Amino acid sequence: MTIPSAGPREIARVCSILAAGRVLVLTGAGISAESGVPVFRGPEGVWKRHRPEELATPAAFARDPRLVWEWYAWRRETVGGCRPNAAHRALARWQRGRPGRRVVTQNVDGLHLLALAPKGAGLDRLDPEDRPLELHGSLFRTRCTGCDLRRPDRSTIDATDESTLPRCGECGALLRPDVVWFGEPLDGRALETALGLAESAEAVLVVGTSGVVQPAASIATAATRSGAPLVEVNPESTPLTPHATVSLRAGAAATLPEILDTPS
Ligand code: BV8
Ligand code: ZN
Numbered sequence: 001m002t003i004p005s006a007g008p009r010e011i012a013r014v015c016s017i018l019a020a021g022r023v024l025v026l027t028g029a030g031i032s033a034e035s036g037v038p039v040f041r042g043p044e045g046v047w048k049r050h051r052p053e054e055l056a057t058p059a060a061f062a063r064d065p066r067l068v069w070e071w072y073a074w075r076r077e078t079v080g081g082c083r084p085n086a087a088h089r090a091l092a093r094w095q096r097g098r099p100g101r102r103v104v105t106q107n108v109d110g111l112h113l114l115a116l117a118p119k120g121a122g123l124d125r126l127d128p129e130d131r132p133l134e135l136h137g138s139l140f141r142t143r144c145t146g147c148d149l150r151r152p153d154r155s156t157i158d159a160t161d162e163s164t165l166p167r168c169g170e171c172g173a174l175l176r177p178d179v180v181w182f183g184e185p186l187d188g189r190a191l192e193t194a195l196g197l198a199e200s201a202e203a204v205l206v207v208g209t210s211g212v213v214q215p216a217a218s219i220a221t222a223a224t225r226s227g228a229p230l231v232e233v234n235p236e237s238t239p240l241t242p243h244a245t246v247s248l249r250a251g252a253a254a255t256l257p258e259i260l261d262t263p264s
Contacts (some may be wrong), residue, residue: 006248006255014246015262017229020202022100025091026220027132029107030208030234034253035082037109039208056181065174066162072177073157076139080154084115087207087252092116094260096130103132104194106209106216108139108179133190133197135216137179142166146173191215198222207233207252211240231259 006014029039054060061068084092092115095101105112112132117123142153149170158164166175180186197219198204204223211217220240224230229245232238233255241247248255 006250006258010246010248011258011262014231014248014259017203017231017245018205018259020100022197022201023102023203023205024197024201024219024223024228025095025101025103025205025207026209026216027091027103027105027107027112027207028209028211028213028216030210031087031105031252031256032082032085032107032109032111033208034087034251035085035109035111037079037082037107037111056179057183058181059183061176061181065165065176066159069157069165069177070159072139072179073159076154076157079109079111079139082109082111084111085253087256088112088115090256090260097127099127099129102129102197104197104216104219105132105134106136106213108134108136108177110134110138110140133194135180135186135190135194137177139177139179141178142175143178144168144171144173145176146171150178186215194219195222198228199226201226201228204228204230205233206230206240206244207256209234209238209240210236211238233259 029037033039055068055071088111091103091112095103103112113123116126116130140152140154141150143150146168147170149168157166167173168175199222201223204220206220209217211220217240220230221243224243230240230243232240232244232247233250233252234247235249235251237247
């Protein structure tokens with residue numbers, strides 16, 4: 001059922017669905033739109049200026065690492081100034097200390113983590129169950145193309161020349177953003193965990209994803225195949241809308257506090 005603007009009855013229905021013990025939340029770029037993080041597709045999507053095939057692929061990096069790092073340096077700078085919005089914060093409140101509530105995100109902006117540990121402090125003390133599963137990696141981690149060393153990294157990247165690109169302190173090889181590019185497999189353990197959470201979920205909440213990127217989008221439908229009702233929050237309809245029990249045509253920042261802060 002698609003709801004152009006949710007009234008108290010629909011909100012109450014959504015709250016009762018999300019009051020289940022085991023709820024899986026799948027988020028996409030739309031949950032960060034109101035934090036000022038550009039979404040991927042859509043009129044002003046970042047892909048408009050660049051096509052995924054050009055930049056977010058291993059072949060593009062092999063062909064022109066400087067251009068790829070230039071794009072990621074710009075995205076790091078853009079995202080680095082963004083803060084979690086009311087939707088990220090509502091999710092962090094809702095899931096804290098409730099192990100049955102898990103967030104799986106396609107986003108690489110790190111805003112779910114910042115909402116859980118605002119100053120970035122205490123990230124290491126976060127309960128692993130509270131940490132979001134970052135299926136596509138993070139803009140703020142690098143990975144070594146030589147020895148695979150992965151490290152948190154919020155440094156400013158100098159992409160003016162190939163010689164100024166970041167290199168591994170251990171082996172000297174070129175570093176790359178620790179994100180999953182198109183044509184690259186997702187981390188097997190992360191995907192297995194996400195699919196396991198989907199199969200055991202009693203409800204699934206999908207927020208701000210166009211539902212076109214696979215295999216991430218299939219995590220939502222894996223939950224519905226196991227009988228879990230799906231609630232979607234998105235101003236537009238998506239390929240996941242037909243699987244939704246309730247699809248709220250709404251923005252995340254206004255809607256999530258409304259549907260998650262209700263004591264259950
Ligand atoms: C792989 C990291 C195989 C990089 C990203 C079927 C099965 C398997 C693969 C495929 C398949 N079909 C096609 C493929 C290939 C491909 C794919 O899915 N292509 C798509 C484009 C058709 N998939 C892959 O390549 C994956 N790898 O399958 O490997 C393999 C196996 C073994 C061995 C070798 C290979 C890897 C996919 C990961 C790609 N990396 N990101 C980077 O970020 O630079 S994906 C990228 O898109 C982002 O991570 C982003 O999160 C993701 C999905 O986009 P969305 O989050 O949905 O964002 P979008 O802009 O599209 O939509 C925003 C939504 O928000 C909109 O609906 C909008 O209405 C809504 N919105 C706007 N404002 C708000 C809002 N909602 C709420 N509130 C608001 N205020
Ligand atoms: Zn190395």
